[in-house]
Amino acid sequence: MYRKTVILLALTTMTLLFGSWGFFAHRKISHLAVFTLPQAMIKFYKNNISYITEHASDPDKRRYIDPSEAPRHYLDSDHYGSSPFDSLPMKWNEAVKKYTLDTLKQHGLLPWQIQRTYASLTKAFKDRDSVKILRYSSDLGHYIADAHVPLHTTQNHNGQLTNQVGIHAFWETRLPVLFSQDYDFFTGRAVYIEDPLKEAWKIIKHTFSLKDSVLLIEAKLFRTFPSDRKYSYFNNNGKAIKQYSEEYSEEYHKLLDGMVERQMRSSVLSIGSYWYSAWVDAGQPELSKFKFSTESLIEKDSLEKAEALYKEDAAMGRPEY
């Protein structure tokens, strides 16, 4: 019991420092996705599993050095009316024509970013470029995982429109940190995706359908839960940090009825399936012949700089992604 408490505390602190479906859940999801891969791929990915795991949050870090990165992580579906998935053209060129590039950039690029990164990964397989395979596998995994977070698919991304500020990190960070050790992550094998863009839209449409529950259940709980037990505090370098209490988190988690677990598990299978499909589309190159050269790890310096800024920002009170 004591041991468990210590671990939970350590994880909670870590999450507050590094944040988002963030650090903790992104790592876990990408790590597990490796085990969905078929025989011909799994060895290469297992050999590089520490890279895949460590770099699962790189796209979040890049936001600190590249202003064009931010909109790649979300889609404000409800900006496009009451039936957004009928209004928004699936294809990029048609969406730009209908809504303009500026509007799309302002309200998120997530489905097209998944398509784009998928194309980059397929090309990397064709080029037999192991460094790029790892980089784009990590990136693609990140965007796919983000597409499974309901608050990444709405304008009300942090409950700011409904007086629930903080709910973003609550759902995607605090709940997985507290409860994911008991989740069942058995997903079965990766499957081939016929149309990566269509699949991205399908994922986002389903994820968006969950956002009302995410928000309304918390709003209702907030009204009925004893107010003196909603929050707890912990000390971080002499500063008292407020967080949702474990008791409140547990109740919210229970009312969500397995949603976080299902979304994490779906993320794992989707990521494996996208990786597998890119490899199939590239003609199933022989991965065991690929060499991994660490020296050419892309953008090492700038990523280190981004990581420092990311940690600094997170330590000052979490941005949410």
Ligand SMILES: [Zn+2]
């Ligand atoms: Zn993200």
